[in-house]
Amino acid sequence: MGFVESIGRYRVGRTIGAGTFAKVRLAVDVDTGGTVAVKVIDKRMVLRNNLMYQVKREITAMKLLNHPNIVKIYEVIKFGLMLLVIATKTKICLVMEYVSGGQLSDKLSYLKRLDEREAKKYFYQLIDAVDYCHRRGVYHRDLKPENLLIDNQGDLKVSDFGLSVLRKPGQFLSTSCGSPCYVAPEVIQHKSYDGAAADVWSCGVILFELLAGYLPFQDCSLTNLYRRISRAQFAFPQWLTVPQKKIIIRILDPSPITRAKISDIFDDKWLQDHCNPSPMVENDDDCVVIEEVSTDSDSSHNREVREAEEAKAETDRFINAFQLIATCSDLNLSGLFQEQVHKL
Numbered sequence: 001m002g003f004v005e006s007i008g009r010y011r012v013g014r015t016i017g018a019g020t021f022a023k024v025r026l027a028v029d030v031d032t033g034g035t036v037a038v039k040v041i042d043k044r045m046v047l048r049n050n051l052m053y054q055v056k057r058e059i060t061a062m063k064l065l066n067h068p069n070i071v072k073i074y075e076v077i078k079f080g081l082m083l084l085v086i087a088t089k090t091k092i093c094l095v096m097e098y099v100s101g102g103q104l105s106d107k108l109s110y111l112k113r114l115d116e117r118e119a120k121k122y123f124y125q126l127i128d129a130v131d132y133c134h135r136r137g138v139y140h141r142d143l144k145p146e147n148l149l150i151d152n153q154g155d156l157k158v159s160d161f162g163l164s165v166l167r168k169p170g171q172f173l174s175t176s177c178g179s180p181c182y183v184a185p186e187v188i189q190h191k192s193y194d195g196a197a198a199d200v201w202s203c204g205v206i207l208f209e210l211l212a213g214y215l216p217f218q219d220c221s222l223t224n225l226y227r228r229i230s231r232a233q234f235a236f237p238q239w240l241t242v243p244q245k246k247i248i249i250r251i252l253d254p255s256p257i258t259r260a261k262i263s264d265i266f267d268d269k270w271l272q273d274h275c276n277p278s279p280m281v282e283n284d285d286d287c288v289v290i291e292e293v294s295t296d297s298d299s300s301h302n303r304e305v306r307e308a309e310e311a312k313a314e315t316d317r318f319i320n321a322f323q324l325i326a327t328c329s330d331l332n333l334s335g336l337f338q339e340q341v342h343k344l
Contacts (some may be wrong), residue, residue, distance in 0.1 A: 002101050006030075009169075012038055019162075021045045026098065036074060037099070041092040051333055054162060055092060061138045061164040062094075068128035071149065072097040073160040099157050101150030107324045108145055113213030116244070123207045124271060125156040130199050131262045133158075139173070139195030140164050143202035144182045145209065179206065180222060181182060181215050183256045185230045197256035200265070204251030216252065230254060243270035 001222040010027040017156045024039040029036055046055055062073045074095050106121065108114075114122070126148065129341035134142060140147075142163040149157040163177050172192040178184075184191040184201035208216045216234035219225040228234070236245055247268045250260040265271060 007038060007040075007091075007137060008095075010036065010038060010095065012040075021049070021051065022127075022162075024096075027095070035098045037096045039094040039096060041093055041094070044091050045094070057162045057164060059094070061161045061166055063132075064136050064138060064166075065133065065161075067129055067132045069125045069156055069158060070132070071099060071157045096159075097157075097263060099149035101157070103146050104150060104156065105145035108152065108213070109207065111299040111339050112133045112212050116241075118205070118209070119210035120271065122156045122210060123203070126158065126203055126206065127262060127271075128267055129156075130203060131266075133164075134196045134199070134262070137168060138164055139167060139258055140174075140199055140202075141195065142178050142182075143199055145208065146177050146179075173198075173319060178202070179193070180225060181217055183229070184256070185232070186256050188226045194256055196262070197259055200251060200259060200262060201256075202204045203261075203265075204248060207251065208234070208248050210247075247271065264270065291330075 007027070007032050011030055012025050012027040015023050022039055025038050025040060027038045028034050030035070041055060046052060059073075066072065074097065096134050113119075126143075128239040130140065131144070136162070139159065140161060141162070142160065143158070147158065147160040149159050152258075153155055158321065164175060165175075169172065173195050174185050174192050176190055178187060178198075180188075182202045182205045184193065187198050193204075205216060217225060217228045219228060232252050234252070236248075240248075247260075247265070247270050250264065250268075252260040260268075
């Protein structure tokens with residue numbers, strides 16, 4: 001497999017994904033023999049482009065999430081199910097769950113479109129994961145098939161929380177971000193927007209693509225594309241059924257106020273028919289069972305806020321240490337601070 005480089009206790013091999021500032025590489029845990037994915041972030045590029053806050057948000061968001069349909073980040077202590085950050089002189093490395101089946105976009109490129117049963121399964125798992133994120137105050141903001149992975153059991157895993165944001169329920173967002181074909185109308189109109197409604201829109205675009213085999217909104221001109229999205233101008237292929245069209249129309253509503261909520265989607269008859277729910281999330285120290293999060297009691301809400309604040313504080317400690325490494329690297333003192341980072 002060609003594992004030729006070591007990062008911490010991991011032997012790192014080939015690149016399995018790449019972005020502007022990061023690469024995802026296959027790796028093996030020397031101690032356990034397990035396979036993991038290591039996201040290697042270019043520290044210098046992050047500092048040069050003032051992206052420390054974005055890295056911080058990604059770590060904070062993923063620290064809060066423990067769901068069967070969300071890619072996990074690992075930790076070296078406590079059963080290996082929380083967070084590990086390795087900082088070197090030139091890299092930040094996040095050690096994550098390895099998902100062997102590749103991207104959903106690759107499967108769509110090969111098959112063009114999925115049969116109804118498989119499309120429904122993936123869509124249900126996506127909505128279930130997104131609902132879990134929203135209940136924890138995490139909004140993804142870049143949902144698309146390239147960020148949805150398939151594991152060796154054929155189940156979907158949401159990945160790449162680089163554009164995610166953590167907000168309390170009811171707080172509106174203002175940053176326009178995401179991938180053009182999947183972004184919600186209110187986001188491209190540079191309005192304050194509800195992160196939950198924007199994520200739901202992206203899920204609707206993905207559902208259309210799964211069933212139709214192509215995107216609902218496409219145009220060579222970005223201006224024309226955004227005009228189509230703002231007006232929800234799209235056409236169904238002839239093979240879509242009436243129930244399929246109904247749920248898509250409810251989700252791809254250009255008004256975030258009247259757009260279907262996740263609860264509406266779960267109640268939709270098309271989704272309920274022949275659809276098995278995902279297994280419940282284990283109730284451990286770093287995970288809140290879905291029913292517990294879904295309650296409207298003050299104690300449940302306060303617990304979520306407290307957990308978010310604790311995760312943010314832990315990430316702040318990492319970021320401060322990381323910035324100190326960057327400042328002192330020219331003095332060749334980074335090893336001392338790397339040791340401190342590992343203790344966080």
